[in-house]
Amino acid sequence: MEHSKQPQYTSNEIKDTGDSSSVPNGHFDGLVKRPAGTVRTPVPQPPAAECVSHRPVNAVMESWREERTRSVEDNEMSLPSLAAAYTTILRGLGEDPQRQGLLKTPWRAATAMQFFTKGYQEKIIDVMNDAIFDEDHDEMVIVKDIDMFSMCEHHLVPIFGRVHIGYLPNKRVLGLSKLARIVEIYSRRLQVQERLTKQIAVAITEALQPTGVGVVIEATHMCMVMRGVQKMNSKTVTSTMLGVFREDPKTRDEFLTLIRS
Numbered sequence: 472m473e474h475s476k477q478p479q480y481t482s483n484e485i486k487d488t489g490d491s492s493s494v495p496n497g498h499f500d501g502l503v504k505r506p507a508g509t510v511r512t513p514v515p516q517p518p519a520a521e522c523v524s525h526r527p528v529n530a531v532m533e534s535w536r537e538e539r540t541r542s543v544e545d546n547e548m549s550l551p552s553l554a555a556a557y558t559t560i561l562r563g564l565g566e567d568p569q570r571q572g573l574l575k576t577p578w579r580a581a582t583a584m585q586f587f588t589k590g591y592q593e594k595i596i597d598v599m600n601d602a603i604f605d606e607d608h609d610e611m612v613i614v615k616d617i618d619m620f621s622m623c624e625h626h627l628v629p630i631f632g633r634v635h636i637g638y639l640p641n642k643r644v645l646g647l648s649k650l651a652r653i654v655e656i657y658s659r660r661l662q663v664q665e666r667l668t669k670q671i672a673v674a675i676t677e678a679l680q681p682t683g684v685g686v687v688i689e690a691t692h693m694c695m696v697m698r699g700v701q702k703m704n705s706k707t708v709t710s711t712m713l714g715v716f717r718e719d720p721k722t723r724d725e726f727l728t729l730i731r732s
Contacts, residue, residue, distance in 0.1 A: 541591035553581035587622050590659030598653065599678045602646035609682070611722075613637040614650045615730045623694050624661035632690030632706070634658075635730040638675055639682035639715060639722070645675070664690055664709050672711040683714030685726045 557577035561568045568577065615635040623630050634654045657670045672686040687710045695705055715722045 540594055541588075543592070546585050546592075550578070550581055550585070553584065554578045557581055587620075588660055590656045593656045595653065595656060595674050595678070598649055598656065599645065602649045603678060604644050604646070605642060606640065606644045607642065608640050608644060609642075611637055611639055611725065611729070612644065612647075613726065613729055614647055617651050617654050619654055619658045619688065619690065621658040621660070621662045621664075621667060621690075623692060624663060626694040626698070627661075628693040628697065630662065630664060630690050630692050632688060634671065635687045635689075636671065636675070636685070637716070637726045637730070638679065638684045640679065641681050643679050643681075645679055650675070664688055664692070664707055668709040669711045672713055676713055681714065683712070683716040683718075683722060685713075685716040685723065686711045687727070687730060 554577040557580045558568045561573060561576065566573060568574075613636065615633075617634040617636065619630075619632050619634045621630040622628070636650050636654075653671055653674050657667055657674070668686050668688050672684045675681065675684050675686075687708065689706050689708050691706055695701075695707075696703055712723055716726060717723070
């Protein structure tokens with residue numbers, strides 16, 4: 472990205488995302504449909520969220536393993552129903568699914584959607600488990616301009632942009648390519664940019680227990696470009712700052728300066 476085209480981050484553009492009381496990497500809202508008359512058993516509520524850096528290591532590791540995944544077998548089983556749903560969509564749009572150009576479109580669209588959301592099939596622990604190294608290094612590590620492609624969960628249209636990640640190690644470092652893999656796993660799901668930003672930061676924090684983590688995402692939302700306000704050059708910038716990146720303005724400013732350079 473050319474320096475002249477880099478967005479200028481102001482106090483209004485850089486914002487903390489997400490609610491610290493939520494489960495940042497979860498995928499269920501806890502609501503399950505039940506038949507009428509069914510007695511609902513109260514579900515014990517977890518204690519209030521605490522600073523990630525103070526969580527026991529065992530609890531952090533377990534949070535990796537509890538992530539919901541979708542298997543290859545699930546893909547094979549759901550493909551016919553997904554294709555049938557796309558056939559229904561084509562008819563609803565006034566098209567003829569039997570015309571030559573559309574004969575295979577439902578199957579193509581179904582397999583494409585499975586690829587666009589393949590992050591549901593992967594676990595963060597599988598990515599990080601063999602790439603965390605003990606290293607006596609405590610200076611900032613930054614990987615910037617990571618390409619990101621996702622799907623807006625409100626309109627099922629693309630979100631695309633770049634992710635910048637920085638962290639201050641605490642005797643442990645992560646293989647650099649794994650930062651891009653974390654972005655890939657969480658972005659290849661139905662997303663909102665705010666949640667995606669926080670999921671990436673929390674995953675790195677849980678894995679490494681670093682002194683601090685900063686994540687900034689600049690993205691274009693096709694739901695704004697192709698429909699709605701139709702602002703072709705609009706970009707959305709979100710950030711999550713944890714640890715010293717939140718607490719120390721100098722550390723935060725160093726990170727933001729480096730990702731702009």
